[in-house]
Amino acid sequence: MLGTDFRTGSPNWLDLGSPDVPAATAFYSAVFGWRFAPAGPDTGGYGFFQVDGKTVAAIGQLTEEGASSAWMLHFMTPDVQATAAAVREGGGxxxxxxxxxMGEGWLGQFTDPQGAQFACWQPGRTAGFDLASADNTLVWAELHVPDPVADIGFYAGLFGWRHAEMDAPGMTYRVLSIADGDQEDGSFGGAAPLADGGAEQARWVPYFNVPDVDASTGLVERNGGSVLMPGADVPEVGRIAWVADPAGAVFALLKPDPSQR
Incomplete structure (x- = not known):
């Protein structure tokens, strides 16, 4: 389960690149109740989404021409320079x-060999987000690529990730875990193959824990977002929906099965 005891390969930061930060801030405040806290005068409008004063994610203005709004998962590394070299060696x-x-840490941004974008954060004064797996916070990170087995091998070369296979409707799902400790306790996400036809984009999808998936999808729609996959129950996982914000950034909602906590 995701937490804040960050070790190599743990998700430790999450931010949104948006073409309209005020509009995105209003949307996520309505859906999750997040409050926005500016990072400072010299950060280009970058700021933090918070729950009860604890940072759970961040947001920044898109500056690259033609870039699409998207959520970016960051993974903890003790040496981002070494990770960058390993990305190149692995074909990323x-x-x-x-x-x-600014002394808060070191940041690198990468693309894996199958096109999924991600980032790495080497902690300095800031270790990562303050809260995870609580209501309206990140609870799961899911990789969607054409060949999950090959891509997991790439990430294993960076972080030593382990994985376990489980049967899911129409596919084999692979649960991802960090290298250290008990494999089940160290699980933080999963990997799934892209849907047939390749229309779906290779990417990491953040899942946010919500008390009521259907109520949250209603808030998404009423605030200008879209529902890509309505709420559905997945045995031994929970109830899941896929949605997008008004600028098209994709994320998922999950109410975990209480028996799996």
Whole structure:
């Protein structure tokens, strides 16, 4: 289960690139009750989404021409320079060379060999988000690519991730875990093949824990977002829906099965 005891390969940050930060802030405040806290005067409008004063995600203005609004998962690394070298060796792409973020930590942005974008955060003064797996916070990270087995091998080369296979409707789902400790306790996400036809984009999808999936999808629609997959019950997982915000950034909603907590 996702938490804040960050170790190599743990998700430790999550941010949204948006073409309209005020509009996105209003949307996520309506859907999740998040409050926005500006990061400071020299951060280009970057700021934090918070629950009860604890940072759960962040948001920044898209600056690259033609870039699409999307959520970006960050994974903890003790050495982002070494991770960047491993990305290249593994067939991935370094989109942004590692950089020092005002002493808060080091950031690098990458694309895996099958086109899914991700980032890495080497903690400095900031270790990562303050809260996970609580209501309206990140609870799961899911990779969707054409060949999950090959892509898991790429990430294993970066972080030492382990995986376990489980049967799911029409596919084999692979549960991902960090390298350290008990494998089940260290699980944080999963990997699934893209739908037939390849219309779906290779990407990481963040799942947010919500008390009521159907109520949350209603809030998404009433605030200008769209429902890509309405709420559905998945045995031994919980109730899930896929949605997108008004700018098209995709995310998922999950009310976990109480027996799996």
């Amino acid at each position: 792409t370094v989109r942004m060379e590692p950089m020092d973020v």
